[in-house]
Amino acid sequence: MAYLFDTPEQRKIMFDAIGIASIDELFQQIPAELQLKRELDLPPALSELALEQDMQRRLGSAGGRGTCFLGGGVYDHFIPAVVDEITSRGEFYTAYTPYQAEASQGTLQAFYEYQTLISQLTGMDVSNASLYEGGTAVSEAVFMAMRINGRHGRVAIAGTLHPEYRQVLETYCSRLGTELVEIPHTNGVISAEACRAALDSETCAVVLQQPNFFGCLEDIRGLTDIAHAAGALSILAFDAVSPGMLKRPGEYGVDIAVAEGQPLGTPLQYGGPLLGIFTCRGDYVRKMPGRLIGKTTDRKGKECFVLNLQTREQHIRRDKATSNICTNQGLLALRTTVFLATVGPAGMRQMATLSHQKARYAAELLTAIPGVSLKFPGAFFREFLLETPLPACDMLKALSDRGYDVGPDMGRFSLTSVDGWQNCFLVALTEKRTRAEIEGLADAMRGVLERV
């Protein structure tokens, strides 16, 4: 079998040292009646070559995938080769949580750099060293807000929040008796009046998204002021690419800002593993979930890095911990660290601006097709909700058959808060989409509609 070293002679040495004659003796610790009397019923073992051939057959093709205009939280962005190269180093990816600081300064410094880069990206005071992904980061933010202001009664959720983020929050809150109040949107954005009407003295936090799930821009500053006036915290889920061009979460005065970090150097991988970016105001740091790396000095006065404020965490505080998270998304945080270090401020600006320009160009071409329009009138960043005369699922299937993967459609989430949702779907752009691909998509959509 694979990955074993010891010869029969060596095993004999070990048996003698332990004082056993057979391996079965070691398993006598397990009561006989509980032991499995047969071999596990699994597919037969495969050699490396045979496994490679089987997987090439099943995963080796793109599965009829087309050009990617898919959005809704993760995006088909470019990843510089240096990211894969660095994170493929065994010294990083085969290490574990840096419990022994002296044996983990590489990891610890990289995560301290990650926390700093994320603070620079967001304009927020503090970043932790990662959570699982954007959706659970929203739930952790709500729990943190409850610890901060002690309000457990209600949480106000923007009707423009990613529906899956909301679904995760519903599950996370299902045993707490906390009421989730939806703030209805008007034309794809949250109005000040609607926000104000949704809040009361029991409201713990307002959860917003920028750009929101429909791609539109919200007045985060105004909504945050309303939340604060009601004694609630402002929690923002932002697009990790947007600070390259748009205001940073910190500039809106929000209390907690989270994001899905996938666009910054992580492949799509069918939606996981991803990277939960989690940041907050400095005065809330002791209420934060997840690991934090701190700078300190060693015995000789040398600057170095350690796991910090561990008394918040489950291995010390157990049922009083700020979260149950232990294993996090370290390697993805490292990917984002290398990504941001490589592209720098100019690269972030270019990536955001290109995605935006291409989204505008795509919107212009697509809405020139008779019967096709933007669902909402407001400005968008890199993603927009489109309405066509066809049911969205039929349209997306027809586009897919022509080599263009677009969506998701609103029917996937039963988003009935959008009039005519049956015919609406998202179109997302990244710097990777070329003019020819965008024009190809427009031609394809025109073709689909002409055949109706």
Add this chain to the structure above:
Amino acid sequence: MRNPTATQLLFEMSCAGRGTEVFPASDVPDVTGVPKIGADFLASGPLPLPEIAEPDVVRHFVNLSTLNMSVDSHFYPLGSCTMKYNPKRHERLARLPQAANSHPYQSESQVQGLLSVLYEMQTMLAEISGLPGVSLHPAAGAQGEFTALLTAAAWFRDRGENRTRVLFPASAHGTNPASAALAGFECVQLSGGRDGFVDLEELKAHLDERTAVFMVTNPNTLGLFERDIAVVSEMLHSVGGLVYIDGANMNAILGRTRPGDFGGDMMHYNVHKTFTGPHGAGGPGAGPIAVRDFLAPFLPAPVVTFDAARNWYSLSVPEKSIGRVRTFFGNVGILLRGYFYIRTLGGRGLREASENAVLNANYLLSQVKDFLEVPHGDRCMHEFVASAKRQKDLTGVTTMDIAKRLLDYGFHAPTVYFPLVVEEALMMEPTETESLQTLDAFAGALRKICSEPAELVKGAPHSTAVCRPDEVNAARKPVLCWSAPNC
């Protein structure tokens, strides 16, 4: 050779105007027919990120990497973490196009190959656990615990029961009580018997109609198989409660016994441990759960189902699902590595992996027990817990000192000060992918350390880049972010 210049902080390496061209100029014309973003929304200037050329970025991280110990470079007997070899074939296979580049909203027809693999993974995890309902969603073990507790809570509610308490032994991982609290349960900690096993009398005294779930790691965190686990299970079931198996230690029992066969109702796997997804300097992991058939309708959504008549794989929502516990599907990249591992070893290979993990642990135990106390006997499963209490009492050398001194000998330290029920604990898990020579060298180093002058050991490590960072001061005045010097 170490290069200290390259391990300055990224921010200290930054030089205005430097950088690497990654993206091209725009190839689309400016348009006027769509709404324009107002100035209020736009950034006022460039992001304050460092500006570094790619060659310096590479040199920086390559040099940082040399400051780490890792499975690829060192023996890493970190108990409870199963730091076994991470096969290189997995890394290449995980980059196959359908695995690496599929968007989660890709249509089902475009991911049939991937869904077929995930479906097979569900089936294999059901077989290995003896528990038929599997959800691949949870991102890590802790999220698996939380998810399973919510699943149990939904089942109780469906039966019209309101059970409020989760019980666990004092030797439990910290995630167990943390997950139970997060899931809205009252936590009840049992002290356990002196012999390291669940104390049946104590357990009995705490069981009543409020009991929802007993969470137990088996083999437990002392490396002992809970010999009375079947009785424990009957006791829970007789009061209408459920048994949760923390699967962190599955590497001890693959193919030898199954949680479903010894009375567990639900469990999580740590794919990054047992099935060797690399630990990634802290993650990502994957924490799929397996449950009994009556709990399966409550599992989180979606699960992969197979329609044999149409030969078609799809995502579907279980009948009474608790809903979503994360965005999209799961940590597919890690689940795939676990799948590759199971396919490589097969049923017999998995059993042999566990047998050799247990053999290696018992051999190591036999080599250290004459100079380190092992309070819970001279047989263990895949790991054991030694204690440096004698050393501490006699010479003042603590477990932490020994752990640090091991680094000087080129070994990562065992898990220290866990479980909490053993004083000066050193929890050692060699795994099956270490040779006799490595185990001998490690035991030899430990033996030598135990006879070294106390001062030498207390001053360790002597060979690493830094020595004993000041954690107290770090927590008192947290510096969690670099800031530009005042200028």
